[in-house]
Amino acid sequence: MSVLRQLDDPSATALPDCLDAQIAVNEAMHVTFEQLQSLAAGKATQSGVSDPAETGWGTAWLEACGYGGVKLLTEALSEPFSTLRLDRDALGLDLHNVSCAAIGPAVARDVVKNGRAFLRNVRHGLFLLPFAVRENISIGCPIDPAFALGGERSKNPYAEKLALAHANGLDIDDSAWVAFAALAG
Known part of the structure; x- marks a missing residue:
């Protein structure tokens, strides 16, 4: 079964080992949410991300909601990055320009545990x-006007997009997919 055929088969859950080598550049890349999540987690693992499963899930989530998760992860993993111990100071959390592709889950866990934080020096926010x-x-940020500044949200504005992505899969931009596949590993 060809790679593209396998990715289009909704019953296929395992990804082929040779996926990167067989990407069709001139065809739209269609994957399931779970397949993209797994691929992105693999790339994150190879790059040394401390919570690659969460980064994989976040990448698929962003892609499903129209935010170009594949392109963003590719950019993040193409640059040198490090991990970061999250220490709050009087102003909140200084993320020292460490990519949130690597530390986003930890930042969210910190906010859940310790309450709201003002974030500085954010990369790939x-x-x-x-x-x-x-x-x-909630986050006070211009990327998502559905969020209030602080407090708790009453509704998930992305639920419908995520349900559609899980049901129908994701079409990934060709150039973003090729760059993603070319990441070391």
Whole structure:
């Protein structure tokens, strides 16, 4: 079974080992939410991300909601990054320009545990959005006008998009997919 045929088969849950080598550049790449989540987690693992499963889920979530998760993760993993111990100071959390693709889940867990925080020196901040929505915490940020500044949200504005992505899969931009596949690993 070809790679594209396998990815289009909704009953196929395992991804082929040779996926990166057989990407069709001139065809739309169609994957399930779960397949993209698994692929992104694999790339995150190879890059040393401390919570690759969460990064994989966040990438698929962003893609499903129209935020270009594949492109964003590719950019994040193409740059040197490090992990970061989250220490609050009087102003909140200084993320030291460490990509939120790597630390987004930890930042969300910190906010759930310790309450609201003002974030500084944020890199790839869009990766905070999936975790904020999942934890039902709001963020004051112009990327998502559905969120109030602080407090708790009463409704998930992304539920319908996510349900459609799980039911129908995701069409990934060709150029973003090719760049993603070319990441080391």
